[in-house]
Amino acid sequence: MKHALAILLLTVATPALANKVYVTNEKGNDVTVIDGDTLEVLGSYPVGNRPRGITISPDGTELYVCASDDNLVRVFDPGTMQETHTLPSGPDPELFVLHPSGNPLYIANEDDNLVTVVDTKAHKVLAEIPVGVEPEGMGVSPDGKVVINTSETTNMAHFIDTDSFEITANVLVDSRPRFAQFSDDGSRLFVSSEIGGTVSVIDPASQQITRTIRFEIPGVLPEAIQPVGVRVTADGKKIFVALGPANRVAVVDGDTLEVTDYILVGQRVWQLAFTPDQKHLYTTNGNSNDVTVIDVATNTAVKSIPVGQQPWGVVVAPN
Amino acid sequence: MRSPNCLTALALLAVVPMPALAQAPAPQAEPQLIRAAVLRVDTPELPPISRLELPPEDLGFAGARLxxxxxxxxxxxxxxxxxxxxxxxxxxxxxxxxxxxxxxGIRFVVLLADDATTVALADKAGDRALVFNAAARGDALRGADCRANVIHTAPSHAMLADGLAQFLMWKRWPRWFLVHGSHPEDLALAEAWRRAATKFGAQIVEEREFTDTGGARSTDSGHVQVQAQLPVFTQRAPDYDIMITADENGVFAGYMPYHTWDARPVAGSAGLVPRSWHPALEAWGATQFQNRFERLANRPMREEDYQSWLALRMVGEAATQTRSAEPAQLRDFMLSPDFQVAGFKGQKLTLRDWDHQLRQPVLLTTGLLTTSVSPQDEYLHQTSPLDTLGIDRPETACKF
Structure with a gap:
């Protein structure tokens, strides 16, 4: 009976969260919640000052938001959007990545040239790692052994050992690296360079750049092509790259690493998030104050959904 | 870096060893030292007409420190x-x-000086140093008086005037009333406005000189006199869309908004001002750059600070990319087509090989905000949209 109740609770609890999309609005100081099935806005909720990076625990119970101007990470119940507690983050947290196990959280402190490691259960700082100028992009290897930080003015991807909290390698990339993303099999690391206009493909084992992906869009000034967010499908077949003020998301073939498509989305597209089934990809469009829903199979924009002021980050609840 | 910081850095190197340093040399026990100087030449001058613009003592230096x-x-x-x-x-x-x-033994000198002093000191340095002009805006300095050992991180008059002109043409405000001061640098700036008008199809419908007679500074009675005199000075102009002021010494332009005879906006040296930097800029990651500067200097960033920051960041970027501390190698790389530097203006900044001017967007600013950023999207160029601002290759009078 107890068992049955537990199963019942689980089945009841899951649909409420599944496919819920959370978008931080940097200037609006709130999070817009979207129903990923109906593509309708469910509501918006205050989350502190200058919310940027956003992520969710693997079990879907804790929603983490970088409240940059509050100098901390605020944690919310994703169901009720009530704040449950805060985590120390170091000053000006911008973007973070959660260890695949859900603990700890690795936070880029943009103003302080640090990566702060925070225990999400004990709510305390485990380490502070000095990195380059303006750390932003944070990626973690699927096995959780390596965390990548990109520093925007130093122009490096720093490899951080998650056991020792020490930097083990630095890879120089093109100007203003914004984002770091591993493929799900851990064999490739993608680092986007906003001013350089490229995505560097790095072999994590040798820490060498194996390929540089470039973009060219007829009718769009090369200066406007500014890669930021990167997402890779689970099978590694498609890589999506948000191109900022080019207002497009590039689709890159995972085998040839050639660009196959450009999808027109809203203005100044920065961050991306898949739904758990990877049917849809959400984009944050900071200048048009909306998100675009992309159909992953067909590379087409399905719908634009107005959110708050200057949408920055996006995460979708796990199943 | 001063010596106490130096110790910190060495300590950090000890704490953060980098065993598998990919693509970068293992830090040597003794780091490569890259030295530079910031030389600011202060000429005695009257205080600005607004006390909000009093020059801080660390003007330009604070940007270099960052x-x-x-x-x-x-x-x-x-x-x-x-x-x-x-x-x-x-x-x-x-x-x-x-x-x-x-x-x-210093081989990189960031210079904050007027045009004539910049040329004289550049000649004195000769092949002993690479000079970064982080203040002087004269077009002659990038033209007939150009020097091969000078890189200009300060934008030229022509770049600033072109940046504003593009915006005014986008606004369909092509009829300009140009008021310039009486100093030689005001006349040079007025020439940049005439050139911009011709280049972008604007028309200067009236031109007047405001002679600096030494009065009308901000005294108790100053604003009374200003309120009475400026409408008279500006009346009976042909119909115009906007007044352009060329006032390098801050004699009159600051007073001009709201004191013109006709109800017209003012731009140029006051009102809507083209600049290399403005402390309200938030786009392109500028917020954190402003934060870092303000924490270091306890004041907002000025153009001189941005321009000296850019100069030393160029040196830093060259040292990173070449992995060298050798001045000749850094210099060659900075002057090569491969060089680029990021400057919180939304695109890479590169050097023009014909006059060593750093290409950069121009911010059009009012007191509290960035109103627009040029080049405007509508102005195209076969090489770089940034080359729609200032003196382009076919027009240059510079010969190295």
Missing amino acids: AIEDNDTTGRFMGQDFEAVEVAATPDTAGAELDRLLAE
């Missing part, structure tokens, strides 16, 4: 250490100070 901090943070991973000696000189002492810096 650049050295930025360079050192990167240098930690590259085994490089940067320093910049700060020298404030007068026009009389500047030559001797430059000699002293060069005798110490």
